[in-house]
Amino acid sequence: MVKSKGMEKRYEHQRYEEKIYRNWKKSGRFTPPPYHPGEKTFTIIMPPPNANNPLHVGHACFVTIEDILIRYHRMLQEATLWLPGTDHAGIETQYVFEQKLKAKGKSRFDFDRQALYQMIWDYVKENSQTAIMQMKRLGASADWSRLRFTLEPDIVKDVVETFIKMQTDGLIYRDLRLVNYCPRCGTSYSELEVVHQEQNDPLYFIKYGPFELATVRPETKFGDTAVAVHPKDQRYSQWVGKEIEVVGLLGKFNLTVIADELVDPEFGTGVVKVTPAHDPNDFEIGQRHGLELKQIIGFDGKLTDLTGPYQGLTVKAAREKVVDDLKARGLMTQVDENYRHTVAKCYRCGTILEPLPRPQFFIKVKSLTQLALKALAKGETQIYGAGHDKILIHWLKNLKDWNISRQIVWGIRIPVWYRIDTSHKTQATSINNQIIVGFLDKEKKLVKGEIGKLLESYSFEEIETGLQMLMAPPEAEYKVARAKPGANYLQETDTFDTWFSSSQWPVVTLQAPGNKQQDKSKVTDFERFYPTSVMETAYDILPFWVMRMMMMGCYLTGKTPFTKVYFHGLVRDEQGHKMSKSRGNVVNPLLLVETYGADALRMALVMSTTAGHDSNVGETKVKGMRNFSNKIWNGARFIKINREETGNKKQETSLKTKKYIKHLNQVVKLVTKQLNELKIGLAAETVHNQFWHWWCDEVLEANKRLEVSDAWLEEGMKTWLKLLQPFVPFVTEAVWQELYPQEELLMGQVWPAMEKKV
RNA sequence: GGGCGGUUAGCUCAGUUGGUUAGAGCGCUUCGUUGACAUCGAAGAGGUCAGAGGUUCGACUCCUCUAUCGCCCACCA
Numbered sequence: 076m077v078k079s080k081g082m083e084k085r086y087e088h089q090r091y092e093e094k095i096y097r098n099w100k101k102s103g104r105f106t107p108p109p110y111h112p113g114e115k116t117f118t119i120i121m122p123p124p125n126a127n128n129p130l131h132v133g134h135a136c137f138v139t140i141e142d143i144l145i146r147y148h149r150m151l152q153e154a155t156l157w158l159p160g161t162d163h164a165g166i167e168t169q170y171v172f173e174q175k176l177k178a179k180g181k182s183r184f185d186f187d188r189q190a191l192y193q194m195i196w197d198y199v200k201e202n203s204q205t206a207i208m209q210m211k212r213l214g215a216s217a218d219w220s221r222l223r224f225t226l227e228p229d230i231v232k233d234v235v236e237t238f239i240k241m242q243t244d245g246l247i248y249r250d251l252r253l254v255n256y257c258p259r260c261g262t263s264y265s266e267l268e269v270v271h272q273e274q275n276d277p278l279y280f281i282k283y284g285p286f287e288l289a290t291v292r293p294e295t296k297f298g299d300t301a302v303a304v305h306p307k308d309q310r311y312s313q314w315v316g317k318e319i320e321v322v323g324l325l326g327k328f329n330l331t332v333i334a335d336e337l338v339d340p341e342f343g344t345g346v347v348k349v350t351p352a353h354d355p356n357d358f359e360i361g362q363r364h365g366l367e368l369k370q371i372i373g374f375d376g377k378l379t380d381l382t383g384p385y386q387g388l389t390v391k392a393a394r395e396k397v398v399d400d401l402k403a404r405g406l407m408t409q410v411d412e413n414y415r416h417t418v419a420k421c422y423r424c425g426t427i428l429e430p431l432p433r434p435q436f437f438i439k440v441k442s443l444t445q446l447a448l449k450a451l452a453k454g455e456t457q458i459y460g461a462g463h464d465k466i467l468i469h470w471l472k473n474l475k476d477w478n479i480s481r482q483i484v485w486g487i488r489i490p491v492w493y494r495i496d497t498s499h500k501t502q503a504t505s506i507n508n509q510i511i512v513g514f515l516d517k518e519k520k521l522v523k524g525e526i527g528k529l530l531e532s533y534s535f536e537e538i539e540t541g542l543q544m545l546m547a548p549p550e551a552e553y554k555v556a557r558a559k560p561g562a563n564y565l566q567e568t569d570t571f572d573t574w575f576s577s578s579q580w581p582v583v584t585l586q587a588p589g590n591k592q593q594d595k596s597k598v599t600d601f602e603r604f605y606p607t608s609v610m611e612t613a614y615d616i617l618p619f620w621v622m623r624m625m626m627m628g629c630y631l632t633g634k635t636p637f638t639k640v641y642f643h644g645l646v647r648d649e650q651g652h653k654m655s656k657s658r659g660n661v662v663n664p665l666l667l668v669e670t671y672g673a674d675a676l677r678m679a680l681v682m683s684t685t686a687g688h689d690s691n692v693g694e695t696k697v698k699g700m701r702n703f704s705n706k707i708w709n710g711a712r713f714i715k716i717n718r719e720e721t722g723n724k725k726q727e728t729s730l731k732t733k734k735y736i737k738h739l740n741q742v743v744k745l746v747t748k749q750l751n752e753l754k755i756g757l758a759a760e761t762v763h764n765q766f767w768h769w770w771c772d773e774v775l776e777a778n779k780r781l782e783v784s785d786a787w788l789e790e791g792m793k794t795w796l797k798l799l800q801p802f803v804p805f806v807t808e809a810v811w812q813e814l815y816p817q818e819e820l821l822m823g824q825v826w827p828a829m830e831k832k833v
Numbered sequence: 834g835g836g837c838g839g840u841u842a843g844c845u846c847a848g849u850u851g852g853u854u855a856g857a858g859c860g861c862u863u864c865g866u867u868g869a870c871a872u873c874g875a876a877g878a879g880g881u882c883a884g885a886g887g888u889u890c891g892a893c894u895c896c897u898c899u900a901u902c903g904c905c906c907a908c909c910a
Contacts, residue, residue: 082869084869084870085872086870086872271906271907278910288910289910290910292910303910337908337909338909338910339909341909342909342910343910347910348910349910354908354910355908356908356910357908357910359908416909416910417907417908417909461837461839462836462837462838463837463838465836465837466836466837466838466905466906469835469836469837469905469906470906473906473907615905617905618905649844649845650845651845682857682858683845683846683847683848683857683858684846684847685846685847687838688838688839688846689903689904690845690846691845691846693845695845695858695859695860696845696859698859698872699858699859700858702870702872702873703872705870705872705873706869706870706872706873708869709869709870709872709873710869710870711869712870713869714869715869716868716869717869720868745849748849749849752849754849756846756847757847757848757849758849760848760856760857761849763857763858764856771869771870772874776874779868
């Protein structure tokens, strides 16, 4: 066995990775160089990981792909910026935190807003540090000096300004709508956060005045304000416009029969009860016909005082009781036990969502989607990833107005203010004094009620200090303002949908004052780096994030926020199963890094993957790529031993060098082309196969046979290390320093030229 | 009900935008360790590229249809 001074037989990643990362960071190359006119820039805004959980293998995937592109462009000597950040992830984080409170026997209602916010803040800060540390272990060469967080003051300020601008532009409205409300999470959701799930539920046929009708939700009958049939349904045409008398569980009542297109004459008996307050279709019908909105289910998921003996029952319990009572009174004619339909559930906790009427802030999306569609049509943004461009367009064309109100604490509070009249004589009459508030009084006891009435026993200050929630009637007057507009104003307690701030991420991160140039030039990061080059993210957040970033970026700046979008697929386990905690097949990326090295994991995550398609990654693949790191190491070790043994005096004798150099040029060309075309998986495959099966298997052997000179072998190795660096930065840097200790870091080298002359 | 993908070697996947004998990793067979690497090397077995039709001088690649698997969306009470 041949021994070389300083190079072990195997590449031991543990001995190098940490030190190498420190040297990279020290070199200052994570930060783009000072501005100079005419520079070419390359920018990636990192998808900010949720600051509530350690990283999973999906994060490792985006870190790898983005780092490859960043390192490549940095070597092309472009002004390269990879701007990292973390996201407060409103509902996600509050949910996780509430679980922790629950474990301690507490709930969010035990704390006032400020206290709860501060607790979550501390928790998130701690977790973000973990996430950042983990990304560094993967070799992420991001500019950590520009790290941003969605709830830091500069960002919040910009997000608030955006809302004000949109209000001025008439893109915001507050209206009473049926929102998807989760009684467990205590908040409403946007259209996108609803999961539709198919399930079996009994379909009940009940007697309804002169009719019979079918429903899966008999408990909502207390909120019925009409009966509807299809306008062309001959069977019922004589009833339309007439009043009918219905005998219900709470006694007799009268309803009008209306005709509406939405009714399917084929379904059930062709007659439906209309419950505008608790069904999205019925709400629409109600709007068209001016029906009363009778809310009989509260925001706690229980029946209200309008339901007599059923008051206080949960929806589920109420349904059972109503069914029993209907049967007992002979009002139930039949039950279809095998009825299959879809129900809307909370994406977060799986609770069945209640459509409930609630005044919320909405964004009119139409003009925004038009801007995004235009940018796509003009090719200002190109999508990479298996048909997801079509999906994006489909979304943009069908998007509904965006509900941006969330009833949680952990987020940016909506900058809307309600004036409360504290003069006694108007307390009862002012519409704003009918605002319902909940607050913790001096004894930390929760008090709830109309503010006008509460002001008789509490001071305005006491209410304001302990305020937990505020619910203003739809007609309430409000002011949009950056700061409290006057003494008697109370701020809206709802916060923005977390995606509202995320949608502005490329704009606000680059605009943040903390990111001003260090040098004296007046060019801001925004001017320098916007629009960004590539947005790289998983396809599953296309509608939540990418689409909305396009809409908001175009709206705020007149330019699309990124010229290319690269979607990566989901990382599945070795057998192709989706990773999940319950399945127990979640792989911890950090564990793999420890065992096989960061380079091995990186390579395993990108080799032979294509944009937009899921990939399977398991230990065997990572192990194989660990072997690849070792192969690179040993290729270098051969050169080093060669130097020591022969003093690099081997000259070629057969003039085959020319052929090898030509091939090497072709490889450089190919890898460059593939990276330019964002064919990352293919590029990784090329360097892997060419280095191993061509360079090592053929050229090294040729050198032994004196067909390739030592000098050219060295030259080729240098080229190879540069080509490999973006993919496997650690081992190549380690080798570089072994072979070329006098040179600057490999990370700072220039990408190989296309042509190398023999 | 609408949309988007996949179907290539035993398994997991590539296939550089139609061009000579279709590739990789893992697995399998046989052989090989004094001189980079056994986390290795050499040789090899294994594919009618889901099926049918079409365009073309030429199709894994483009078009149509079928089968099958998967994902996303959807207001059917």
